[in-house]
Amino acid sequence: MKLLTILLRDRGTAVHTGKQLREMFGEAAKVKVVLAGPAVTEGSVDGDLVVISRRMEELIRYVRPGTRVIVADRAVNPDQVRQLFVIPANSDVLVVNTTRELTEEAIEQLELYEVEGLRYHPYYPGIRDYRKNCPYAITFGEMDAVPPGEYRSVTDLHSRALSMEACVLIAKELGLYEQLRGKLAAGNIRPMVRLTQDLAKLHFKYAHTSEDLQKIIGLMEDGVLVLDQQMRPIFINPMAEKMMGAGAERLSALVEQLRAHSAEQHFFYRAGSDSYYVERISSSSGRERNTIVMLRDVRKIERIENSYRRALTEKGLVASYEFKDIIYRSAVMEELILTAREFARGESTVFLHGESGSGKELLAQAIHNASPRRSGAFVAVNFASISLSLSESELFGYADGAFTGARRGGRKGLFELAHKGTIFLDEIGDAPLELQKKLLRVIQERKVLPVGGSKLIPVDVRIIAASNQDMGKLVERREFREDLYYRLNVLPLYLPPLRCRREDILPLFRRFLEEFHVDSRELSKQVRSEIEGYPWPGNVRELRNVAEYVSNFARFDPNWPDRLHSVLHPPGHSGGARELQEEQRTQEPREESDDPRTVRAVLELLDRPPYRFSRKELTLELAREYGFALSESQVKGLVGRLKDRGLVNAVTGRGTFLQTAGQELLRRWRTQAESF
Numbered sequence: 001m002k003l004l005t006i007l008l009r010d011r012g013t014a015v016h017t018g019k020q021l022r023e024m025f026g027e028a029a030k031v032k033v034v035l036a037g038p039a040v041t042e043g044s045v046d047g048d049l050v051v052i053s054r055r056m057e058e059l060i061r062y063v064r065p066g067t068r069v070i071v072a073d074r075a076v077n078p079d080q081v082r083q084l085f086v087i088p089a090n091s092d093v094l095v096v097n098t099t100r101e102l103t104e105e106a107i108e109q110l111e112l113y114e115v116e117g118l119r120y121h122p123y124y125p126g127i128r129d130y131r132k133n134c135p136y137a138i139t140f141g142e143m144d145a146v147p148p149g150e151y152r153s154v155t156d157l158h159s160r161a162l163s164m165e166a167c168v169l170i171a172k173e174l175g176l177y178e179q180l181r182g183k184l185a186a187g188n189i190r191p192m193v194r195l196t197q198d199l200a201k202l203h204f205k206y207a208h209t210s211e212d213l214q215k216i217i218g219l220m221e222d223g224v225l226v227l228d229q230q231m232r233p234i235f236i237n238p239m240a241e242k243m244m245g246a247g248a249e250r251l252s253a254l255v256e257q258l259r260a261h262s263a264e265q266h267f268f269y270r271a272g273s274d275s276y277y278v279e280r281i282s283s284s285s286g287r288e289r290n291t292i293v294m295l296r297d298v299r300k301i302e303r304i305e306n307s308y309r310r311a312l313t314e315k316g317l318v319a320s321y322e323f324k325d326i327i328y329r330s331a332v333m334e335e336l337i338l339t340a341r342e343f344a345r346g347e348s349t350v351f352l353h354g355e356s357g358s359g360k361e362l363l364a365q366a367i368h369n370a371s372p373r374r375s376g377a378f379v380a381v382n383f384a385s386i387s388l389s390l391s392e393s394e395l396f397g398y399a400d401g402a403f404t405g406a407r408r409g410g411r412k413g414l415f416e417l418a419h420k421g422t423i424f425l426d427e428i429g430d431a432p433l434e435l436q437k438k439l440l441r442v443i444q445e446r447k448v449l450p451v452g453g454s455k456l457i458p459v460d461v462r463i464i465a466a467s468n469q470d471m472g473k474l475v476e477r478r479e480f481r482e483d484l485y486y487r488l489n490v491l492p493l494y495l496p497p498l499r500c501r502r503e504d505i506l507p508l509f510r511r512f513l514e515e516f517h518v519d520s521r522e523l524s525k526q527v528r529s530e531i532e533g534y535p536w537p538g539n540v541r542e543l544r545n546v547a548e549y550v551s552n553f554a555r556f557d558p559n560w561p562d563r564l565h566s567v568l569h570p571p572g573h574s575g576g577a578r579e580l581q582e583e584q585r586t587q588e589p590r591e592e593s594d595d596p597r598t599v600r601a602v603l604e605l606l607d608r609p610p611y612r613f614s615r616k617e618l619t620l621e622l623a624r625e626y627g628f629a630l631s632e633s634q635v636k637g638l639v640g641r642l643k644d645r646g647l648v649n650a651v652t653g654r655g656t657f658l659q660t661a662g663q664e665l666l667r668r669w670r671t672q673a674e675s676f
């Protein structure tokens with residue numbers, strides 16, 4: 001048996017070439033691989049034939065003199081060449097190998113394949129200057145040698161094998177050509193057959209896909225056009241044909257518009273009485289830069305939008321108020337609305353501060369409707385009324401099987417329902433601490449984790465928060481997380497109470513009377529001073545309620561102004577107009593039934609830790625601290641009246657706590673250093 005020796009320097013190539021030669025000559029010759037290096041003595045390598053790779057001719061010094069030697073070419077493995085086809089035409093490709101010779105040889109061979117428009121640039125360790133920022137790199141089993149860079153892909157074509165010509169030459173030299181001719185020929189064409197087979201399969205698949213695609217595009221209700229680089233149509237689907245009509249005018253007008261709007265991806269195009277929304281997509285595959293144009297009938301978009309809005313309305317997820325619905329005449333409101341309109345354009349979180357009934361939700365809706373998210377949902381969540389045990393699942397939804405009785409398939413939470421829209425977190429100051437932690441995470445990550453679920457769901461929502469409490473105080477008392485407050489209070493807006501913008505009272509009252517079908521043009525002086533003088537502790541909501549109440553008899557009772565007076569000043573209940581004037585003058589409330597000292601004692605008590613008192617605790621503390629012996633039911637009555645005046649709030653099960661107006665009154669009392 002003949003001995004075929006292959007002499008190499010590189011281990012990877014040695015393994016690879018040894019395998020190739022054994023497959024080819026294994027039965028006819030013994031294949032021996034020798035790795036040149038310090039362990040091999042010069043002039044010692046022998047065999048019936050010694051094979052040395054091209055560009056490694058200097059290894060000949062290891063061969064015993066007199067031995068037959070051939071220098072063989074290497075070639076890129078034809079099976080691997082197909083990997084080059086996925087690199088886009090006209091790309092710069094870094095070709096990486098371990099030495100300059102190997103790299104240059106590889107480039108020579110790659111060029112022989114004539115893969116369309118690829119530009120090869122050499123790289124090997126130690127090269128002084130090389131082409132940086134190549135988007136693609138190719139290597140031959142030397143991934144470690146690829147220099148760092150931002151490549152779109154790095155292709156490993158593995159070690160190059162001996163070329164078929166080299167194999168034929170070896171066979172001839174060993175006198176085995178006749179014996180191995182068939183095998184050699186097959187080896188030569190096998191990769192080509194494989195490549196052709198793969199291409200045929202691909203073509204078959206593509207033909208099917210393309211047929212399916214054509215069918216889909218044909219059935220599409222949008223117009224689709226493909227234009228070549230010269231803006232000539234090369235494809236037009238039936239809907240686009242219909243939209244463009246019989247003549248060529250519409251099409252050429254569209255092309256003109258595409259040229260005029262060359263920098264825009266979307267624009268509107270009018271053709272007769274029809275309007276289209278045009279979307280341009282540039283296709284950069286292949287050498288041609290075609291333009292794909294999608295045409296959508298504007299009426300259809302409107303129809304879809306309307307039905308979407310209808311669906312949202314049915315679910316109650318729509319904001320009905322706009323800025324134009326906000327009634328005001330005061331300069332302070334004018335300024336506030338201007339700022340709010342500015343805020344509406346952005347994406348940052350807005351925080352609305354203001355007493356109960358001052359119009360926070362109305363303003364939140366107006367902001368949403370003036371924002372780019374106006375076609376999305378507006379979801380309002382009231383933290384004062386959301387039940388504590390359910391709040392997490394209401395907000396974040398729950399996963400399928402999260403708990404017994406959970407609906408199959410789970411349920412979306414309010415955050416998810418607000419996706420692409422706005423979520424209004426009303427009375428956020430009432431959110432329990434545990435929930436605040438979760439809210440903070442959602443706000444930071446913009447992802448929700450449904451109860452019982454393991455997958456975070458991304459949500460794209462704008463947040464508007466609101467509170468009628470003094471948030472600074474809540475933070476100070478550690479009832480509200482500071483980090484969450486800062487995350488929410490990005491764009492703050494302060495809605496003044498109605499009593500601080502008296503110019504707004506009359507226009508609002510007129511509007512509400514109109515709403516309840518009462519002619520409001522001729523309001524007597526008595527009525528005007530009555531409503532303008534009242535402190536409106538319940539703000540606009542209270543004003544609206546009074547207007548509704550009055551409307552029930554105003555149409556047939558000419559004496560309704562008297563009734564108005566008695567509704568604003570019920571017997572045994574104070575806080576009315578005259579009292580208010582008095583109060584403003586003395587800066588101290590006059591309650592007919594409530595001793596101001598008791599009122600102040602209650603307010604003082606509520607301004608200390610724990611800041612929330614049950615009725616029982618209030619009764620005890622009033623007696624202990626101030627010596628007021630009141631019964632629990634008397635305290636209940638007192639708290640109720642203070643609540644009506646907007647000084648405190650009392651929530652069943654959560655106790656009584658101060659409102660901004662109460663804090664304000666206390667502050668005034670304290671600055672006057674008035675003893676009582």
Ligand SMILES: Nc1ncnc2c1ncn2[C@@H]1O[C@H](COP(=O)(O)OP(=O)(O)OP(=O)(O)O)[C@@H](O)[C@H]1O
Binds near residue numbers: 325327355357540541
């Ligand atoms: N400037 C205004 N113009 C017209 N209507 C108003 C105005 N301000 C408030 N309203 C009306 O007053 C009522 C109360 O307003 P809204 O619910 O927005 O108050 P709020 O501050 O959110 O109250 P709460 O803190 O109790 O939730 C609503 O019917 C609202 O439409």
